[in-house]
Structures are given as C-alpha cells and as structure tokens.
Amino acid sequence: MAPTLSTANFADPAEVTEFVVNKGNGVKGLSETGIKALPDQYIQPFEERLINKFVNETDEAIPVIDMSDPNGNKVAEAICDAAEKWGFFQVINHGVPLDVLDNVKAATHRFFNLPVEEKSRFTKENSLTTNVRFGTSFSPRAEKALEWKDYLSLFFVSEAEAEQFWPDVCKNEALEYMNKSKTMVRKLLEYLGKNLNVKELDETKESLFMGSIRVNLNYYPICPNPDLTVGVGRHSDVSSLTILLQDQIGGLHVRSLSSGNWVHVPPVPGSFVINIGDAMQILSNGRYKSVEHRVLANGSNNRISVPIFVNPKPESVIGPLPEVIANGEEPIYKDVVYSDYVRYFFKKAHDGKKTVDFAKI
Ligand SMILES: COc1cc(/C=C/C(=O)SCCNC(=O)CCNC(=O)[C@H](O)C(C)(C)COP(=O)(O)OP(=O)(O)OC[C@H]2O[C@@H](n3cnc4c(N)ncnc43)[C@H](O)[C@@H]2OP(=O)(O)O)ccc1O
Ligand SMILES: O=C(O)CCC(=O)C(=O)O
Numbered sequence: 001m002a003p004t005l006s007t008a009n010f011a012d013p014a015e016v017t018e019f020v021v022n023k024g025n026g027v028k029g030l031s032e033t034g035i036k037a038l039p040d041q042y043i044q045p046f047e048e049r050l051i052n053k054f055v056n057e058t059d060e061a062i063p064v065i066d067m068s069d070p071n072g073n074k075v076a077e078a079i080c081d082a083a084e085k086w087g088f089f090q091v092i093n094h095g096v097p098l099d100v101l102d103n104v105k106a107a108t109h110r111f112f113n114l115p116v117e118e119k120s121r122f123t124k125e126n127s128l129t130t131n132v133r134f135g136t137s138f139s140p141r142a143e144k145a146l147e148w149k150d151y152l153s154l155f156f157v158s159e160a161e162a163e164q165f166w167p168d169v170c171k172n173e174a175l176e177y178m179n180k181s182k183t184m185v186r187k188l189l190e191y192l193g194k195n196l197n198v199k200e201l202d203e204t205k206e207s208l209f210m211g212s213i214r215v216n217l218n219y220y221p222i223c224p225n226p227d228l229t230v231g232v233g234r235h236s237d238v239s240s241l242t243i244l245l246q247d248q249i250g251g252l253h254v255r256s257l258s259s260g261n262w263v264h265v266p267p268v269p270g271s272f273v274i275n276i277g278d279a280m281q282i283l284s285n286g287r288y289k290s291v292e293h294r295v296l297a298n299g300s301n302n303r304i305s306v307p308i309f310v311n312p313k314p315e316s317v318i319g320p321l322p323e324v325i326a327n328g329e330e331p332i333y334k335d336v337v338y339s340d341y342v343r344y345f346f347k348k349a350h351d352g353k354k355t356v357d358f359a360k361i
C-alpha cells in the first residue's frame, strides 16, 4: 500500500533521504504520498534544468529510419550517417514483435506497483546478487542534487541466473525483450561495423560490441515541481549501443551536435530509440558519437522507459579498432579495461560527456 502523509514525516530533509533511498520507497513512494513541493535535495542547479529557450521543438529532429528493407544499402547508410551526425535515431519496422514491447512495458508497471517490501528485496543492501539492483536517482551518494527516477537494473549473466534472481513479475518479459531484440542489434552492429572496415561480426567482434547486456526498467513518477528538477541529468551512455523503448509520455531530450540545442525525441508507437554509447565512440576513434541526453520530470503523468544497454564484456580492453586506425588515423583514445570505465561512470554524478575523458590520450 502507498505510504500516507501520516506515515511519512518530511519535516527534516534527512527524512526524505531515509524514506526514498534507504527505506526503498523511491520517488514513486514519495510522489504517492501526495507531496506538494519538491524536497530541497531534488532542486537542480539552474543550468541543469531544461529551460525552454534552449529547447528546439520544430526545426531539428533525430532521424526516424525504416528498417523494413534490412538488406538495402539505404538503411545501412542512414544508420551510419545518423550515428556520425546525431549519435541518436529511431527505428521502425525493426522486426521485434510489438507484443514483446507491450509485455515488457506492462511488466515494468507490475514491478514498480509492487509493495515496497517486495521491491526492497532488490536494493543494493538486500539483493542476493550484484546483478539485480533496485534503486533511485543515479548515484545518490555522489550527487549534490538527486534525480526524479527509480530503476530496476538487470545485468544478464545466464538464463539460469536470471530465472533464479530476477523478480518474478518481470523476468520472463525482460528476458524475451532482450532475446527478441538481438537480431536487430546484430544487424545494427553489422551496418556500423562495415562502415568502419570491420568485415564481419565474428566471435571476437561480437564479444567486443555486444559481450554483455544490461536491461534497466525506469520509472519516472509525477513530480510536484518538474521545472526545478530532472528525471535523468545530462549524460552519455557507457554502452556500445543503447536500445530504448519509451512509452507515449515523452520527455527524452538529446543535445544536437550541430546546433547545441536540446531536441525532444517524440514517442513513435512501436519504435525504438537507438543511441551510440561511449564504448562505440572509443572503438570507432570518435567517428560515431555518444551524445548527451537527459529526461524531463513530468508534473502530470507517470512515465516508463526500458533501455537495453549493449556493452563490451566487462573484461574486454577497448580502444580504437585496428581496422579504423589501419589507414594511419591518429588514435585519440587509449586502451582501457571496460569494467574500469563503467566503475568510473557509476562512481560520480551525471556530468554530461566527461566520462569519456577517462579514455582520452
Ligand atoms: C541507474 O541510472 C542510470 C544508468 C545508466 C546506465 C547507462 C549504461 O550505459 S549501463 C551499461 C553499463 N555497462 C555494464 O553494466 C556492463 C559492464 N558491467 C560491469 O563491468 C560491471 O557489472 C560493473 C558495472 C563494473 C559492476 O561491477 P562489480 O564489480 O560487480 O561492482 P558493483 O559492486 O556491483 O558496483 C560497483 C559500483 O557501481 C555502481 N553500480 C553498479 N551497478 C549499478 C547499476 N546497475 N546502476 C547504478 N549504479 C550501479 C555502484 O556505484 C556500485 O557501487 P556501490 O558502492 O553502490 O556498490 C544511465 C543513466 C542512468 O540514470
Ligand atoms: O528514459 C529515457 O528516455 C532515457 C533514459 C536514459 O537515458 C538511460 O537510462 O540511460
């Protein structure tokens, strides 16, 4: 049952942290108390709020690419072009059955609608494995201002491990979503690879581009003062590629590489939003761009999204691919162990594109 105002006492800011972070109620629990004003620790510095004048709603839009002709050169060309110029695009007719998408969205609502005692079984403190984590904000201990989002993060190790440890109310749907998306992911990676002179996605390349997968279920509850905070702050993903399913509410904004404007990513039913992550930017020696994005908080609707982070294996060493620098191109990144890179990302607050400095020469 949702906690009521009488059970939650927020006179002291420390009470909010205790309720949201430590007790596992999340911002969903806070929102459901009927709280009327944003607690101070969610107030973002002025420059981090999405001020309307920097948002371009009309002139620019990320490309929407129809994948229904998967062998057509035009599709490959459009994808590689978008990866270079935007780092973001949407795909339609991608071959992933629409009921799989509906099922994982329903499963996301089911998980977040569980009573707090059930969800708390998966907090960092209580989870039986580090591969399953229910949390809030991004890195609450490192953040000066918290973010208005709860999440369940599922790192895939094996079907058996998932069967044992992932929450019952969403594990089958999350696994099916991940598995049914793999053909599309391979296709995207083949297109992106060919354009970098990678002849085929053999075992070594597959392990480097898509050797590990993390599925997150994100929940952004209604926020009392959405203009003062963010759902997710400015960041780029550390993945090779991210495949994002969003519902119909909207709120994701991408920084345009050409104008610097924040551009909204309008929900397109049945589509995926695809973005290049830092690992791909590094492997491509900067040819493909991992681009800053962020999510608005919303004053009237709850929102969900379900990203699949397609990553190198944690133990992989990532650096500019030999195929890319074979022509004498100067490497701009050094080799780094991927898990070191990800740990560096997770241990600080969101800070735009700064994570990639970790790998800069
Ligand atoms: C949550 O809000 C987010 C998330 C994102 C994510 C964007 C991405 O691109 S995620 C894809 C990242 N890639 C991978 O996960 C694949 C490679 N994985 C690894 O190398 C390892 O699994 C590891 C991530 C390095 C963790 O290794 P391990 O040695 O097992 O260490 P832990 O003790 O589990 O964690 C260490 C430290 O990391 C933080 N952390 C770990 N997992 C998560 C998680 N799922 N979500 C958030 N933070 C996590 C955490 O700080 C841990 O320290 P603690 O002291 O808290 O234990 C984008 C935007 C968002 O808003
Ligand atoms: O919810 C969204 O639209 C984007 C979330 C995101 O950027 C992330 O989880 O990395």
Ligand SMILES: [Fe+2]
Residues within 6 Å of the ligand: 235, 236, 237, 293
């Ligand atoms: Fe992201």
